[in-house]
Amino acid sequence: MRAEIIAVGTELLLGQIANTNAQYLSQKLAEVGIGVYFHTVVGDNTQRLLQTIRLAASRSDLVVFTGGLGPTQDDLTKETVAEHIGVGLEINSPAMAHIEAFFEQRKMVMTENNRKQALVIEGSHVFTNDYGMAPGMGIAHEGTTFILLPGPPSELYPMVESYVMPYLIQLLPDKQVFHSHVLRFYGIGESALEAQLLDLIDSQDNPTIAPYAKEFEVTLRVTARAATVDEAEALIAPVEQEIHDRLGQYIYAIGESSLHEVFVSELKRRGETVACAESCTGGSVASLITMVPGSSAVYNGGIVCYTNEVKHRFLDVPESVLQTDGAVSETTARILAESIREKLGSTYGISVTGVAGPDPSEGKPVGLVYIGIAAEGMPTVVKELRLAGKRHAIVKRAAKYALFYALQMQKER
Numbered sequence: 001m002r003a004e005i006i007a008v009g010t011e012l013l014l015g016q017i018a019n020t021n022a023q024y025l026s027q028k029l030a031e032v033g034i035g036v037y038f039h040t041v042v043g044d045n046t047q048r049l050l051q052t053i054r055l056a057a058s059r060s061d062l063v064v065f066t067g068g069l070g071p072t073q074d075d076l077t078k079e080t081v082a083e084h085i086g087v088g089l090e091i092n093s094p095a096m097a098h099i100e101a102f103f104e105q106r107k108m109v110m111t112e113n114n115r116k117q118a119l120v121i122e123g124s125h126v127f128t129n130d131y132g133m134a135p136g137m138g139i140a141h142e143g144t145t146f147i148l149l150p151g152p153p154s155e156l157y158p159m160v161e162s163y164v165m166p167y168l169i170q171l172l173p174d175k176q177v178f179h180s181h182v183l184r185f186y187g188i189g190e191s192a193l194e195a196q197l198l199d200l201i202d203s204q205d206n207p208t209i210a211p212y213a214k215e216f217e218v219t220l221r222v223t224a225r226a227a228t229v230d231e232a233e234a235l236i237a238p239v240e241q242e243i244h245d246r247l248g249q250y251i252y253a254i255g256e257s258s259l260h261e262v263f264v265s266e267l268k269r270r271g272e273t274v275a276c277a278e279s280c281t282g283g284s285v286a287s288l289i290t291m292v293p294g295s296s297a298v299y300n301g302g303i304v305c306y307t308n309e310v311k312h313r314f315l316d317v318p319e320s321v322l323q324t325d326g327a328v329s330e331t332t333a334r335i336l337a338e339s340i341r342e343k344l345g346s347t348y349g350i351s352v353t354g355v356a357g358p359d360p361s362e363g364k365p366v367g368l369v370y371i372g373i374a375a376e377g378m379p380t381v382v383k384e385l386r387l388a389g390k391r392h393a394i395v396k397r398a399a400k401y402a403l404f405y406a407l408q409m410q411k412e413r
Helices: 020-031 046-059 077-085 093-105 112-118 153-171 190-195 198-202 231-250 257-272 282-289 310-316 318-324 328-344 391-412
Strands: 004-008 037-042 062-066 089-091 119-120 125-127 135-140 143-147 177-187 209-215 216-226 249-254 276-279 297-306 348-354 366-375 381-386
Touching: 004 020, 004 046, 004 093, 020 037, 020 062, 020 153, 020 216, 037 046, 046 062, 046 077, 062 093, 062 153, 077 089, 077 119, 077 135, 077 143, 077 190, 089 093, 089 190, 093 112, 112 119, 119 135, 125 153, 135 153, 135 328, 143 153, 190 209, 190 216, 190 231, 190 297, 198 209, 216 231, 231 249, 249 257, 257 282, 257 328, 276 282, 276 328, 282 297, 282 391, 297 310, 310 328, 328 348, 328 366, 328 381, 366 391, 381 391
Parallel strands: 004 037, 004 062, 062 143, 276 297, 276 348
Antiparallel strands: 089 119, 125 135, 135 143, 177 216, 177 249, 209 216, 348 366, 366 381
16 A cells, blocks of 8 residues: 655745644554655645645655644645535534534534534544544545545644554454554664664565664664564564664664653663753753653652862862863763762763864863763773764764663663
């Protein structure tokens, strides 16, 4: 089944919002073996949208639309798809009741244009919108299946998970299971990872291996097709083991959890705590940790020691060290990590000090970063990094590296 994703909305063309829906949908379709061949973005214009629909129908078995189902005049998706198919629109009673109840419960006056959201294409399969008003729909016409989805991700994602994916699976010619394991890597680039696995990627058939970069890290999806999940797991197991044997030192999780979520989860499981002393990252490590619900149980606190005075007065870095080795040095990173761990009584102390740019500091180049990890009962480890990119990229990478190295130390305890 060849698929195409059409995102509708002039705001996408103007760059006012990012087309994250297309990325999400491509991943979900790949999970069930549906290949996406085209991504298209079209503005809120009937004629251009109709041309886009006709082109998509001529080359794709499945066309998925996002956006254009709302109450305003520039929401044109279902009207234009209906015109292409040659049918009309009809009120979906459950959707209408849901919209009316929404306004009644909030004691708000419902304007007439909100009724438009309850309109669906005649003869379509309707997908309930559990988190908004406009329902989704699916309809087949002359060999092409059209799926229409709302634009807001908060509405689209749960609709896809609960209703659209089961609908699509029923359309597949062979009712096979497509089952995936997601391996998450840090500390290695996408090209380097691919080079290490090139023979596996070149010879892949079932399971398939798909690497992709994601915000300074790399994700690898291993997908198998089989009659049952157990059979798919059996196909995935030897491939996953081979990947572990080659690149296990870079794998921090299997699944959809982020680096900071995995770190906090491990701290909770072990009954451990952490504290941070951050210079060039300015609190970014602490921000990642505290984004995770329940992090108050494991995060003792931290100090943003941006100046040498704060490093000396509050974290006991000797002035002699600052004058000789410098604030950006292995020695300073070591002292900061050990001091913050001791002062805040935590299992781990994390420190980051470096040059984020745009100018060198202490005669040291932009991108030079030292990360210190002090752990109770273990020798302190300091890692030196040479990071590329602009200031914000260096800061984000350094913060994630700090958590990655802390995870590595966790595994050794």
